[in-house]
Amino acid sequence: MFSLISSSSNAWQRAAQLLITIASILIIGKLITLVPVMTELEVAGVFKAAAVVWFLARLAALILFYFFASYVIEAIPNSGGALSFAKGIGEPLTALLIVITVQALFWELLAPFVDSLGRTIYHSSAIILIVSVSIWFVVRAYRHATYLVDTFAKLAEMLSGFLPEQKLACQQCGAEISANTHFCNACGHKTQSSNTCPACGTAVSVDQQYCQNCGSTLGKTAVSGS
Structure with a gap:
């Protein structure tokens, strides 16, 4: 148990280090592009030096992002609920983000050198890959959706505890009782009657004309339960 906690802690620490490194690379890369001479120098007679530096900075940040995401996924405990859902979709989500970013990044590099046919091939390949x-992401999300459903159910149950319980007065003795109770806890007077469908026994309201379960006509034929 302690080894698992230690491993998770180390993974979070490495993820934090990588996140700081990614931010540092992007900030430094952007600052370099603001140097006046970088906007004047050209590389291969096509690209400005500032554009090349910014491209390399983003590429390096993207590579580090892969390792950052790997450590985050490793650090997430598989303890059920939303955490297990996040852990389950972590890999395809990371891959999707990287693919979308990489295809846009490399298109900046290739765009000046390809014709219309090359443009069509590149974008078609990118769309197929995305x-x-x-x-893959949708399949993973479907397989792990039960964890998320359980989380929502527990959250709804927890929040219901904060809602004030509806109260009403007993018609017999005037005591305050819960709105969903069937008998007064002070005098035992019956406060509600539950009607049932004579065909299938499903609980129905007094003013219903048809059963919501079997479709039988109710009207005044619904039987009142005790």
């Missing part, structure tokens, strides 16, 4: 990874 769709494929998206399908």
Whole structure:
């Protein structure tokens, strides 16, 4: 148990270090592009030096982002609920973000050198790859959706405890009782009657004309339960 906690702590620590490194690379790269001479120098007679530096900074940040996401996924405990859902979709979500970013990043590099046919091939390949990874993500999300449903159910149950309970007065003795109780806890007077469908026994309201379960006509034929 302690080894698992230690491993998770180390993973979070490494993820934090990588996140700081990514931010530092992007900030420094952006600052370099603001140097006047970087906007004047050209590389290969096509790209400005500032654009090349910013490209390399983003590429390096993207590579580090992969390792950052790996450590985050490793650090998330598989303890059920929303955390298990997040852990389950972590890999395809990371892959989707990287694919979308990489195809846009490399298009900046290739755009000046490709014709219309190359443009079509590149974008078609990118779309196919993005769709494929998206399908992977959806499948993972479907498989782990039960964890999220359980979390919402527990959250709804927890929040229901903070809602004030509806109260009403007993018609017999005037004591304050819960709105959903069937008998007064002070005098035993019956406060509600539960009607049932004569065909299937499903609980129905007094003013219903048809059963919501079997469709039988109710009207005044609904039987009042004790």
